[in-house]
Structures are given as C-alpha cells and as structure tokens.
Amino acid sequence: RSVLKTPLKQAATSPSVLAEIQPDCQPLTTPPKPKETPPAEPWTPTSNLKILISAASPEIRSREQRRELSNNTSEILQAKHCLQEHLLGDEYEKSQPSRKEKSLGLLCHKFLARYPDYPSTAENNYICLDEVAEELNVERRRIYDIVNVLESLHMVSRLAKNRYAWHGRHNLSKTLQALKKVGEKNKYTQQIQMIKKREYEHEFDLNGERNEEMARSFGSTKHSEMCFVELPGMEFRAASVNSRKDKSLRVMSQKFVMLFLVSTPQIVSLEVAAKILIGEEQLEDLDKSKFKTKIRRLYDIANVLSSLELIKKVHVTEERGRKPAFKWTGPEVLPNTPDTELDTTSMTCPSPISESIPSKEQCSKNLFPSRGKQNFTRHPSLIKLVKSIENDRRKVQSAPTSPIKISASTDGNLSAFPSKMAQVPASTNHQLEGQAKKERETKIKLSRSALECNLSLPQAVPKCEAPRSTAPSQQPALSQPLGICPPGHSPVSPVILPHPHSGVSYAIYLHASQAHTVTTYSPSFMVQPLPRAKVTGIKSMNPKLLNKITTEEGDNQIATDEPTKSFTAKDRPPIKSETSSQRCLKRSQALQENNLIKRYRSDGESLDTSLTFFPSGYLIPLTQCTHSSKAGFPNKEKAGLSSLQHTTYSSPIARVIPVTGSELKAVNIPAFQITPLNIMLSPNSIAAAPVLSNSGLNSSNTSSAQNPSSSVLNFTLQHIGLIPTGVQVPANPFLQHVPVPSQPENTNHSSENASLQEEKVNENILLLFACAGLSGKYGAVVPVEQPSVPKEPQEPQTVTENFFRTPGGPNTVSSLPANSVGTDRVSQGTLYIPQRKLEVSED
DNA sequence: TGATCCCGCCAACGT
C-alpha cells in the first residue's frame, strides 16, 4: 500500500527527532532505538512537559534554525528521558509510558518538529501518513487527528490517500482572516452571547417562558451550518475528505478557531464552544452524551492548536466556578488587510437566499479570471461538481508520480475554475501566489466592496433593493440585496458620547445587534462600568434578576484580589443617585452624533492572564487617553481638542491607550467619575481604539492634510472596501468635502474629479450605514446630526433617531445597558447579560 | 471528583 514511496527527502526529514538526538544521551546506555521514543519513560511531570513544549516556540524555530531548535527541544526532552531512565534503571519497561507521553499534544509536537514552519516552496514537503505514524510510533488514527486540524488551518492539504502536502504557516494568516470573516458572518459573537445568557438564566431557574423566548431568538440566529472554509488555491485538495460528514474534526476545528477570532477577550470556554458547535436549537436537547463527545473532540482539537501555539489553556472563573477555556495566543488577525484578496464570501454554504446568485458569480469569475480562486464550500449543490472533479483528480493522483507531477495534477483539477495558479505546479505556488495576489489586487480593488457584500460583481449587479432604504441605491458596488450583505467586519463600533458635566467624552462601542438595537459594548477597552441602576436600556431584563446579578456580581468582585478590580457593590454609587455616570448614560441615550468606524485592534498579546477582568458596558473617558497620543498628531488638532473638552479628540490616535500588554490589565482613571474609577482592561484589550468624535468634525478641515480622524475613517472604509485605498475621506464624510484621491490610479473608478469621487465615497458611506442598518448586522450606529455640545443631560428615554431604519423595525439607539452588559459584546437589545467577572488563570 | 483525553471499535468511504 505504500507503493507510493515519495521520492522526496522524506528520509532526510523523517528521521525522528529523538533518534537524531540520541547521541546527546551518550552517557546513557539507552539502546539507540530505531524509533524515537523508547516506550517507557516515566518522566511525566506535567511541568516538565509544559516547559518543553513552551520551549519549542514556533516563533523561534523557523526555517533553517527550526530543525536545530526543535532538536534542542527534543534534546531536553531526551535528556529528561535519559535522566529518568537512569533513575529508574532498565526496569523502565515495566512502567507504561505515561498517558501524557501519548498525548495528542506531544505527538503533535513531534509531528510538527518534522516540518518547517515555513517550508520553502522549492522543497518537497510531502507527508506520508504511514511513515509518520510509523516513525512517531503511533497508530495512524492519531495522525489523522493531527492532520485533520492542520488541514483545517490549511497547514497541510491532502494530495492523495495517505499523502499530504505540508504548507506550514504560509497560509495561516490568510486562513485565519478567512475564518474570522466567516465567524463574523455566522454571528458567532452573538451566539456566544446567547449561550451565555441562556446559561445565566438557567442558573436563575427562570421559567421556560423565558427560554422559549430565548430559543426563538437564538433560533433566529440560524446557526448556519457552514462548511469547510477553504482558501484560494487550495479548493479541492481536501475535497475528498470533505465529502464525508462535514461536521468532521476539520470543520469543528475551524469553527472553534472562529470563536476565538470573533471573541473579544479571545478566550473561549469549552462549554460555550461545544454548545455552539453542537448547533443551536438543542435547547432542551442538552444531550449529555452529545455534549460530552463534543467536548472530547474539542480537547483533541485544542491539543493540536496548543501545539501550534495558537491557543493555550486557561481557566475562567465565574459564578459557576472554574471552567476550562482556551485563550487565543496566535497571531492577531486583522479584519482584512487590503493585501489579502480573500474571497470569503462564499465560504459558507450559500443560503437559500443566494440561490439566485450563481449567474453573477459566474460572471464575476469570467470578468476576473485572475481571481478565479473562488472558494467553494460543500453546499449540496456543489457536492456533485466537487466530487466529479475530485474523481478526475484522483485518477491522476492515485498513480505514483513525481512530486511535481503530483502537484501539477493536483492543481490541475482547479482548471475547472479559471485561475492562473491552477495551471501552475504546486512547487511554485507560493511564489506565484504572491505575484498573483498583487496582480489581483489592482483588479480586485474594484470589486472589493462587492466582494464584501458577497461575491457579486460590482458593476454587474443592478442596485440595492433594500426596502425602506434611505440610502442611495445607485451604488453598484453594493447593489446586492442587502439581505445577503455579510455582517460587518467589525461588530463593534465606537461612538463618542459627550459628557456634559465632567467635560469628558466617552467612547462607547456599539455593537451591531441583530435586533437592530444599539447597545454598548466595550471590547475590552479602557472603560468604566456604569451603575447598575441605569439600565434603562434593558427592556427584557426582569428587575428581580437584575438584583440578583448585582448582588452576585458584587460578591464576586470582592473575591477578586486585584486591587484595580476591587469594584465591589459598595463602591457603586447608590442606584438612585444621579451620578455623572448616570447622566452620561442618559447622554448616551441621547447620543446624537455617532461615527461609525471600524475598530482597530492592536492587541497586546501574550499578556499575563492570571487575573483578568472582562468589562461589559462601559464608558470610556477619552480625555484620559490624551496623554497617550504619543503617536503625535497635528498640533492644531490638539488645540482643537483643548478648546472643546467634551468633544474629545478628533484624532483617533489620541485615543491610543497608553497601555499595552500587561499594562492593560488595569488602569486607574481618577477624576471625572463618580462611580468607581477603576478601569478594567482585559488582556486582549485593544491598544489603540480609533474613535471619531463629533468635535473632530468641527475642528477638522478640508485641507489635503489628512487628520487623524479622517485617517481612521479612511482606514475603516478602505478596510471595509467601500472606498479604494487611494481615496481619502474627511473626518466627517457627511459634512466635509472629500479631498481628491491621493492616488487616483489606484482607484478603479474612473471618476476624475473630486466631486464625483466625493459622491461615490459618500454613497459608499451611506451604503455602509444603510447596509448596516438594513442588514441588522452592523450596529445601529448611525450618523446623526449633532448641533453642538449638549450642556444638559438628555432625557434617558431619548432615543436617537436613526439615520436608517431596518426593514424589520426601527433602528434605535437604546440607552446604555449599563452594567447589564455581559462579558462580551451584546447582540440583541434584549439580550443583556449581566456583567460577570471572569477570572482567567493559566495553568 | 471532575477534567482530560487515550484507545480502538467499527462504519463510511475510496479504490
């Protein structure tokens, strides 16, 4: 069966790491086992294992050095091993290899040690399962587990039976971006909230009535059973495997990763993950065994991901006690960088609504052959096609061939879809990919926005048919039925809230709510919890419940030992008192001018999470961040700021939180606040949070010099694909004039004059909002006229009139949910989750 | 105990 002996240097790369290191154990009489690990080393201290594992930092080991380093790691391992052996003598045989030695995690490490993180495109990186299994001395079954999740990350791809191609981390960033997109599309964030809420309510033994309600809402989220997410250039390599149940470890793994990518504290508990992966609906169907199984699987996946150092195990402690969870430690995934021409729009199984799109899609393909890398999913309608193609390919592949031939044939099957890469041998794929990418970039920029809205061709599609849409519908780029419009790239949108009394403005993150109700959310940002009393925005939260929450929370707070977190109930202002916070809250309700902006994340990774506090609904005293504007921006900006205190900063840069990494844990903000001044920051908090302020508009100018505010906006819009990268937009797209694109040639629009450009841009912006509102996927954060600095608190019930309305109902900016917000972003206006304290501890 | 998760049966699949 192993007829297909790979002609590559399998032999060269295969030799078990440990075997190579044998010499290092010279002193020991360990019989040089042909196979790596002598089956009996009781060296099992968990700590050691962990140290070893951590020692093998993927960062460190790369390319050439990688091997050596891994050897070192193994060396240590081996040394340990040898030592143990010495201690135990030859009688080691009696001691079965500790369970840990057989752990998937360790196995995975061994596996990974065999291949470079970034294999050169030149070398053949084939994996023969048989050989690997043999060399690692494990059953093949185990290898499958590893390979499957690696496959989900596109670190490997299947070539033929028993054979995989190793890609290393070359595709990782792309994959993650893609996964993040899909995750957002799937509204995982909301689902997580949903689950947490349900969990919460369950805890309080709320009658089924509520559950029903919840069930409905959750059901509406339509947990889209998306399929395997593929990457351009790798479409069908996994197809054969995909034909099987797509609930496979592969898909599960991707979903799992998605959860991390869309969660703000990038921490996901197994429980929540399992529930989401199991699929919603199962309200009462809390099939115990099913759940258990899912958990088991998640552990498997987690082990591999941990080995890849994409996640690490932590524990979150909340009311219910310690719960196993994992924290994302992988690379920060930026929304979607312009240089990543990834079309993730089709990564999910098309929903019935998109049935009519095929033609468009096809059209798009024809017009942009270079972009042929369409991502296909295993939607039933495609299965057949995929299979037939797969079959064809297999016919070719099944025969022994040279590496090049194999890869060529592999890619060849892609020919079904016009693509440059499809015609090229895999060996040059990577390089080509880069070129192709660039080439595509320009072409695709044109359709960028279209892509955002789901694989439609910009100019090809008629027009936006958003019902009741107040937005211009002539924008071709977004002319797709908004219903199909994917959710926002950033579920959270910062908004500035002027604070009348303190003169401080607050940045609030508005999260797109499915219910079209804006709620506040602080993505682990520097914030201040609002007094519980002011929960005007919480409509469905029953008072009784609230009290409970408050109490419980208070208790929990006390339990925290971190000073900055000592935000006990006592500290909170009387519920009835009109604190500044409260006013602020009110003001927020009256929030009149918001700027939808994309949140820029610059996560301070690798933070100590021994203790973490995850805030929920908070206000962010922006002025506090002033000093943090180390990035430095036009002085005039600063001047403008100082003149308008409440207006905060017009520069997003000004809002860069001066804390990073570990510092983020807690920031104390003195003045302004009546409520506790301790600010909690989650480890993953954003280091920089661009926020557009109204005042910024005032102080902004139309000069060509781009002010920070506009830069953020531009960044956002460009990011979202609503405007070409060359186009610049003033801070206030609605009030200002759009400067001439700095790089007209970059734009695909042929518009030559600024005015036209402006029009387009504005259209885009409007559409952005329209899309947001109509699709209900973006927060209902909409630009509204704001006279000036309100000096008086607004009526709490004041609801900002939305610029746009959703078909399903009015988009309303609800009052701040105060502390009712849960540990994560809020999805539905009625689905507030009580703030919880999450204590994350590592192991 | 509860958290982990190894192990390997055995069914779906591919050839």
Add this chain to the structure above:
DNA sequence: ACGTTGGCGGGATCA
C-alpha cells in the same frame, strides 16, 4: 473485498 478515514464514546488518567 480491502484499505483508508475518522466519528465516537468507554473508561483510564490526571489534577
């Protein structure tokens, strides 16, 4: 029919 994949969950280990 036979080999490859890989879903699954019993039950052993670990903490």
